[in-house]
Amino acid sequence: MATKEVIIITSDLTGKDIPHDEAQRVTLAYNGEFRSLDLSAHEAASLGEALEPFMSRGRKITKDEATYRKPSTKGMGTNAEASKARKWLKANGHKVSEKGRIPADLMSVYRDSMALDNAA
Template identity: 35%
Template sequence: MARRIVHQLVDDIDGTLLEVGEGETVHFSLNGAAYEIDLTNSHAEELKAALAPFIEAGRRASAGNVRAAAPRRRAARNSEVGEIREWAKAQGLKVSERGRISAEVMDAYRAAH
């Protein structure tokens, strides 16, 4: 049995079916949230015209200007892992023989050393 999958774009404003070569997907962002919208050519032009004064007055931001998440802690070196496990066991802390060491155990170890 054959299967045919048809991908159709529809204008997100008025529901107009966009034929091949018609319309476009417009990408934009506002307050840190990225959006995309499928529009007929005329709706795309309306959106661009409405945003034009703000784009002209604004400045371009690169991806580097996006606020990064909190810095991640450096993973313990393999030589430290054994020491940390032994120390945690001696302190009566629950620690597995293999795998990741919990953040609580790592914090306690660093505080003690």
């Protein structure tokens, strides 16, 4: 008795079966998210045509450069603001360390207070 194993590749775009000799696995990366798609030769060519204006103008980078994410500085403020916030928070009964990052929830308390003071 013989056993035959059949692998059927299905297009991630259309859900249709793709002949083995036409199947292409395409890897995409955008905004730090990576995707892998199984596409037919026609679908892969269409994707290539759609991306060509972007790919021809982009800079080639290494895999390491593609996966590096700069640490977020959103909401950190300046050293001067941190110093003022630390002083205000302590004066208003909040526990805050002498050095290092001030927790976001405490910075929100400080900023909300400053916004109220400026609105008055």
